[in-house]
Amino acid sequence: MEGYLRKADEKDVELLFSWVNDPITRNSAFDSHVISYDEHVNWFQKILKTENIHQLIFEKEGVPVGQVRIETKGDAAELDYSIAPGFRMMGYGKELIALVKQYVETNFRDVKEIVALVKAENIGSQKMLLDNDFSPQYGVYSYTLGKELNEVQDNSGNL
Ligand SMILES: CC(C)(COP(=O)(O)OP(=O)(O)OC[C@H]1O[C@@H](n2cnc3c(N)ncnc32)[C@H](O)[C@@H]1OP(=O)(O)O)[C@@H](O)C(=O)NCCC(=O)NCCS
Numbered sequence: 001m002e003g004y005l006r007k008a009d010e011k012d013v014e015l016l017f018s019w020v021n022d023p024i025t026r027n028s029a030f031d032s033h034v035i036s037y038d039e040h041v042n043w044f045q046k047i048l049k050t051e052n053i054h055q056l057i058f059e060k061e062g063v064p065v066g067q068v069r070i071e072t073k074g075d076a077a078e079l080d081y082s083i084a085p086g087f088r089m090m091g092y093g094k095e096l097i098a099l100v101k102q103y104v105e106t107n108f109r110d111v112k113e114i115v116a117l118v119k120a121e122n123i124g125s126q127k128m129l130l131d132n133d134f135s136p137q138y139g140v141y142s143y144t145l146g147k148e149l150n151e152v153q154d155n156s157g158n159l
Pocket residue numbers: 024025028029081082083084087088089090091092093094095116117118119122123124125127128131
């Protein structure tokens with residue numbers, strides 16, 4: 001069954017808190033301190049009001065199985081994502097990134113590149129990005145939007 005992304009709202013504060021201190025998720029972050037409930041609530045309220053940040057929930061048949069935060073900075077969109085413990089190693093990570101590419105293309109017309117910073121030991125995260133045609137460079141994985149279209153045009157000898 002296909003998954004989909006929906007925008008998070010105030011009601012998702014507990015859901016996201018239930019995921020944020022998962023040890024594997026904390027370990028994957030560059031700032032890996034354990035997050036208190038108050039810190040989380042303050043942070044989430046700010047995120048919901050920030051225009052260039054979209055916090056999304058990834059669902060399968062109404063069941064939340066992951067989250068992704070997309071923050072635009074100029075013509076780049078930076079990603080932060082996780083799949084909920086209990087739903088990992090089922091291909092959901094790969095599907096999430098494929099949906100993110102579509103979402104950015106539709107919602108951020110000025111964005112030219114999607115980027116994710118991944119630790120060297122985070123093999124699962126690297127694989128799901130590579131499988132979605134991201135290119136690695138020193139731990140930064142990037143995907144250029146519209147590349148396929150340009151390649152088709154180049155090959156055909158047209159503009
Ligand atoms: C990284 C993460 C999102 C991967 O999600 P997932 O749903 O388990 O990923 P998938 O099932 O789509 O797996 C993608 C590939 O990675 C592999 N993989 C997944 N987790 C792995 C792990 N811990 N170690 C090695 N390989 C792993 C899968 O076997 C699959 O390999 P394949 O391409 O050969 O089939 C998930 O483990 C997670 O939420 N981790 C904590 C948060 C995190 O790391 N976020 C990213 C920060 S950059």
